[in-house]
Amino acid sequence: MLASAALLALAGAASVSAIAVPTGEIARLKRDYIRTLGERSKLAKRQSVTTGADDVTVLNFALTLEHLEAKFYHDALQKFNQSAFDQAGYSGLYPVLQQVAKDEQAHVDFLTSALSAAGATPVQACNYTFPYTDVPSFLGLSQVVEGVGVSAYLGAAGSINDTSYLTAAGSILTVEARHNAFIRYVNAYTPFPQPEDTPQSASNVVTIVTPFFTSCPSGSAPAIQGHPALNVTSKNFTMGAELKIAPTNASAVNTNNGQLYCGFASGLAAGFSNWSNGACMIPTQNISSMGQTYVVLTTGPSLDDKSTVAGPAIIDLSVQNVTVTLPSHNSTSSGSGSGSSSSSGSGSSGSGSAGSSNSNMTSGASTVKMGFAGAAAAVLGAVVLMA
Ligand SMILES: *[C@@H]1O[C@H](CO)[C@@H](O)[C@H](O)[C@H]1NC(C)=O
Ligand SMILES: *[C@@H]1O[C@H](CO)[C@@H](O)[C@H](O)[C@H]1NC(C)=O
């Protein structure tokens, strides 16, 4: 297997680079690897002229999301400097987020190179709007955005034809998952809420991210069509609770044509309940009580794109109850924070004071449900800004 060999060579080069391999040699290996991807992709493209989404479309979709994430972190770290994070009680977090920002930019660069090498036109960055107002609401949105990234890569994986692309996408996916786990931990949620993550179709992902786009260079808006948006207006995200959820634009969805269902995607499981009068019940069976859960309106019971009439919106059924006290690492940062930040965002957020030093990153146990999820879900169900 040529591709695997190339990848192994690349991995080997990366792992020993700290000791011996000259950077020129690594650059050459990377070039060779990307060229290999390009050759294979051209072949696949020629042979699949009659099929739908080819690998280039999938990779460009991934690049669309990476541009968004890169700009999200870049802008936030411009808006909030290290002191802002320290003052909000998140001492030591700023440099870690700088690393996240660098990862996202590296993903942009990698996908751009791979697409160019394949003779395709990589999409460019767009202009975006992100609905955070302070450090805690930024961290709340970051948790959701990274979770969507994981779901997007997982959902796209099955559409990738070329196995070397699959490995490359997988190597990005695992890093997005670690970003998500870390941010969840910082926000006092369990870093790994369930044993399987939740794949989402490209149409579902486009539905969720569309409100973040304000304008795009010609040809760089998401090429894949989303669904009409959903608006969640209740905040009690427990199993068995009533979920108030309705299309943001009532006339965009025909709701008079037979029974509609709320469909809940959680891990690899699905749960359904009847939707009527703008509400449904969060199922007590089949879905996990933890983690980022995607809710659609469906003619189903099915979560297929074909059955979906609106959504998804995002709710998170996790309990904000993770409190880990770490041993002191003799940190050089002072971190005598005031702990005065309000915890994650709006809504029914907890009363916990934020951690005040590196050795005590999270505190303030709370059994209150995710405050920002409601806000984020509402935001994510916002007006579709793009044609
Ligand atoms: C998938 O890849 C294989 C081998 O690279 C190729 O023969 C096939 O035509 C490709 N199919 C599509 C739909 O691109
Ligand atoms: C951080 O930002 C605040 C407010 O924008 C500003 O007053 C302060 O000087 C900045 N601190 C540093 C170290 O740049």
Ligand SMILES: *[C@@H]1O[C@H](CO)[C@@H](O)[C@H](O)[C@H]1NC(C)=O
């Ligand atoms: C992004 O916004 C800037 C400033 O408003 C504007 O000059 C630029 O044309 C926009 N870019 C795109 C691609 O729409």
Ligand SMILES: *[C@@H]1O[C@H](CO)[C@@H](O)[C@H](O)[C@H]1NC(C)=O
């Ligand atoms: C949330 O819903 C559950 C299930 O219906 C109910 O037992 C609980 O009292 C509700 N909590 C709040 C705060 O309304």
Ligand SMILES: *[C@@H]1O[C@H](CO)[C@@H](O)[C@H](O)[C@H]1NC(C)=O
């Ligand atoms: C709502 O949906 C209808 C039907 O698709 C459409 O004509 C209308 O422009 C939409 N309204 C808004 C504000 O997007």
Ligand SMILES: *[C@@H]1O[C@H](CO)[C@@H](O)[C@H](O)[C@H]1NC(C)=O
């Ligand atoms: C749970 O799954 C079972 C088996 O597929 C199904 O019969 C049942 O209706 C499901 N319950 C809900 C609430 O979706």
Ligand SMILES: *[C@@H]1O[C@H](CO)[C@@H](O)[C@H](O)[C@H]1NC(C)=O
């Ligand atoms: C859901 O709707 C169907 C069709 O209208 C009905 O037969 C069923 O009893 C409803 N189930 C519940 C739990 O309300």
Ligand SMILES: *[C@@H]1O[C@H](CO)[C@@H](O)[C@H](O)[C@H]1NC(C)=O
């Ligand atoms: C947090 O709450 C969940 C759900 O109630 C529970 O399963 C879990 O054990 C709790 N975790 C901690 C660390 O208390």
Ligand SMILES: *[C@@H]1O[C@H](CO)[C@@H](O)[C@H](O)[C@H]1NC(C)=O
């Ligand atoms: C860390 O340890 C060094 C060496 O023991 C000591 O000089 C320094 O003051 C310590 N720093 C902190 C922040 O405790």
Ligand SMILES: *[C@@H]1O[C@H](CO)[C@@H](O)[C@H](O)[C@H]1NC(C)=O
């Ligand atoms: C961690 O924070 C809690 C609550 O503010 C405090 O009681 C505890 O002493 C702190 N632990 C350490 C190791 O600083």
Ligand SMILES: *[C@@H]1O[C@H](CO)[C@@H](O)[C@H](O)[C@H]1NC(C)=O
């Ligand atoms: C969602 O519904 C609420 C209550 O009707 C409304 O205030 C809010 O503006 C809606 N959000 C969106 C994005 O339409």
